[in-house]
Structure formats: structure tokens, C-alpha cells
Amino acid sequence: MSRNIRIFDTTLRDGEQAPGCSMNLDEKLELAHMLEALKVDAVEAGFAVASPGDFESVRQIALRLKNTAVASLCRAVPGDVETGWEAVKGAAHPMLHVFIATSDVHMKYKLKMPPERVLELTGEMVRKARGLCGEVEFSAEDATRSDRAFLCRVLDAAAKAGASTINVPDTVGYATPTEMAQLIAYLRENMEYAHKVRFSVHCHNDLGMAVANSLSAVQAGVDQVECTLGGIGERAGNASLEEIVMALRTRGDYFGAGCGVDTRQLFPACNMVSRFIGQHIPANKPIVGANAFAHESGIHMHGVMSNRNTYEIMKPEDIGITQNTMVIGKHSGKHAIEEYVRQMGMEMDAAQLANLTEEIKRLADVKNSVDRRDVEALIAAHRQPEYEDYALQRFIVNSGTSIPATSVVQVTHHEQEMKEVSMGDGPIDAAFGAINRLTGRDFALESYRIQSATEGGDALGVVDVRIRDGERSQRGRGTSTDIIDASIRAYLDAVNRFLAKERKA
Ligand code: KIV
Ligand code: ZN
Secondary structure (H helix, E strand, O other): OOEEOEEEEOHHHHHOOOOOOOOOHHHHHHHHHHHHHHOOOEEEEEOHHHOHHHHHHHHHHHHHOOOOEEEEEEEOOHHHHHHHHHHHOOOOOEEEEEEEEOOHHHHHHHHOOOHHHHHHHHHHHHHHHHHHOOOEEEEEEOHHHOOHHHHHHHHHHHHHOOOOEEEEEEOOOOOOHHHHHHHHHHHHHHOOOHHHOEEEEEEEOOOOOHHHHHHHHHHOOOOEEEEEHHHOOOOOOEOEHHHHHHHHHHOHHHHOEEOOOOHHHHHHHHHHHHHHHOOOOOOOOOOOOOOOOOOOOHHHHHHHHHOHHHOOOOOHHHHOOOOOOOOEOOOOOHHHHHHHHHHOOOOOOHHHHHHHHHHHHHHHHHOOOEOHHHHHHHHHHHOOOOOOOEEEEEEEEEOOOOOOEEEEEEEEEOOEEEEEEEEEOOHHHHHHHHHHHHHOOOOEEEEEEEEEOOOOOOOOEEEEEEEEEOOEEEEEEEEEOOHHHHHHHHHHHHHHHHHHHHHHO
């Protein structure tokens, strides 16, 4: 009989805390709803004590999700547990996730605590959490590098104090699949309370083994896997949710296990995350990369045309890519465009759809052929922040090998036309300088990335930027067949989002 594996998503906590992956409140709420539509079992909404913003996003997510458990992470510290509870207590299924490190190196150098104190705190804080919340998970940070006998004592203390889930993190992505399975087997055999708890794993991807380690743990008997969409997370990231889910679905025969995730939401959900964090999904990313279902070589194409089973072990439809054969162009149907929007994990009202249709038509006027990647790029850049303080009107750039680059950028700012000129180290630097002058701010360009949506000289350029002023940073995205236009739009998008966020704060 197939076992059901719980999927505990931590995109909004471990994923979001990774550099360059931050999301604003609206994005977090939209993603939380997407995770519920995906039918994950639990969502770790954040680390409530980390900041008032984190607290508020955990609280709001807790109030909104109806079927999915909502957890807040808490260190084994009374204030963390109390704040975590304040944030999740309005949830239909609240959960507290208490953790403390158990490896010698963490206890000695990070916690500066003797092992006996770690043991004591585990019992005290899990008991405190359990006094507030019906469902408590306990994690032994750096479990895979901890002394096994000590780990058993700590996990038993947590279970005895009321933790219903015992999570075993491979915090630094150090374990191998065989070791992971052996550790789970050891804990199941040697923990006094093993039969009373649900076992979980949480694997990082430093050596590229996070998914393999998680699946190996499933084979060794864990009931829950913690993972993130697209595998985003600290350093090399966490185990990819979509890879675990599709491995269970495709090789359920081998793992003897499955899960309740609605796989048709995987593609939209991963695209939503990519759009929110401004990072492209690599083309060769398993399951959701652009090439995951592409067959270029003649032999493969011929095989797939004769029988899909020759080279396809999964169907694109299973992850939410419908085979859309429409020709995208001036006469594209409203329904086809709506379907693309859905696949990108977005919702648009009638006005936004009409706007997008116009953009697609304009693109079809300048580009020989428009395919789904162009449409996806336009959709991904389409989202407007709540307030568009600065809207691009026009720009002029002047640049060459023997003249300093200059740029004039004209915008409307609250219905007023403004323009500024600036010199720079190349046309893009000059244009960004002009925008800084328009805003009266000294935004620093922290990162700049350009990628073309398709092949060919007339391809859409997709620019992602990150700007910073003081403590705060913000990403932005712009697309255009002209890379300077795309860059200016990306910078203005970042500025508008930055100002909206600043006002909210
Ligand atoms: O990687 C880790 O150890 C964690 C814990 C807090 C669960 O993220
Ligand atoms: Zn982690």
C-alpha cells in the first residue's frame, strides 16, 4: 500500500530568507494562496519574531489559509515562541516550529551552550509551545552532523514535551542518501518516543543531493518532507518541491509512497516564485525548466512523435503546461492569452488582459514570430506595483567609443511631465543616473542581469535589476526588444516598487 507523504513547504521562510529572494506582503499572500491551491499539507509562512514585517505576513497568511496548516519558525527562546503563537493563532490549522542546534560545532561556537543546556531548553520550549498550540514541530538544527546518541536524547525530550513532528535537518547539505537513510533508521530504532511522532526531513542542496537525500529518507520511513518551490533557499537552496512531488508521482512504484499535491499547479507555482523573486528558472531545471519537455535532436523527436513513452516519463499536462498550439500574434484569441496567464501563475482583470493583448500585438508587429516564451516574458513583466510613481514617456541615449554616454529620460510623475539628463559610463549607466536625478535619490545598482526570451536578433530582452538605498533593496524587471528600453523599464519598476514599499513601511 502506498504511504502518504506530507509536503511541508518552506518557500516563504527558508526560501524567502535567501539573499535576493525577498518578497513583499502582497506577493507572499498570493504565493500562500497558490500553495493552498497546490494542496501542500503545511506552509511555513515565516519567522514571526524576525521583524514586524515578518510577523505581519505570517499573521495575514494564517488568517487566510483554510485547509493548509500554517507554521511560524521559532528559536528555542520564550519570546520567539510567544511571538510565533501571536502570529499563527488565527489560523484554521496553526503550527509552531521550534528549533535548536544539536551539533558540537553549532553548540560550541554559535549557541555557546553546553549540550545539557540544549537538552533542557528543548524540553522547556517545546512544552511552552505545546501549551499554546496543538501542533508543534521540533527541529534539531545540523542534525546530520550531530552525535547520534545525543541527537536521540534531544529528539526524545522534544517528543516527550509534546512535539508531534520530529524534523531532521541536513542544514549544511552534508549528508549522502545512504547516510540519511541510516540516520532515520537509527532514530526510529533508538528513540524511545519514535512510535509516537511523525518523522520529517529538511535537506539543503550544498552538494546537489537535497532531493536524493529527501527521497532516501522517505524510503527509510519518514512521513514528511520539507522543501521549496524551485529549490530556493539558503546558499545552494533547499530540496525542490516539484522534483520531490514528481519523483513520488512518477516512481510511486519504487518509493511505495505518494502525496496529495495537485501536480497541475506546479508549473504556475514555480513561475510565480520566479516572477516574484526576479530570478529566471534555468532552462535545464528538472520538471519546470524551459527544456524539461523539449526534444531537439532528430532521433528524440522522431521517437516522441511515434510514441511519447520513448523519451517522456512525465506529461507536460501533468505539471500544468497545456499543449497550446495556437499561433500567437495579432489575432491571438483572448482565451489562449488567458490560458497563458493562468499557466504563469497569474490572475488578471479584464483591463490588464486587454493591455497585455495590446502588448502582444505590438510585439507581433516588430518581431517575425512570437512564441510562448515571448508571451511568458511579457506576462512576467506585466505586473504593476500598486502605485506607479514614475511612468516612462520617452528617452534618448547618445553613446559611442569616442563620446561620453549621455541620456535624457522623460517620465510622468503624478500626471506631471519631468525630464532629466545625465552622463554615465555607457548608455545604461547614463539612463539610470537620469532616473536617480528624477527621483532625487541616490539608488545604487546592486545587480543587473539581461537575458533574451528567445533566439534571434529581434528577441525580447528581459532585464532584472536590484537597487539599494541604505538598508532597503528592491528588484525590478523590464522587457523590450530594445535592451536599453528594457533596462530603463526594469530600473523604473524597481524604483516604483521601492517607493511603494517605503510608503507602506
Ligand atoms: O536548515 C535548517 O536547519 C533549518 C531549520 C531551522 C529547520 O532551516
Ligand atoms: Zn533550512
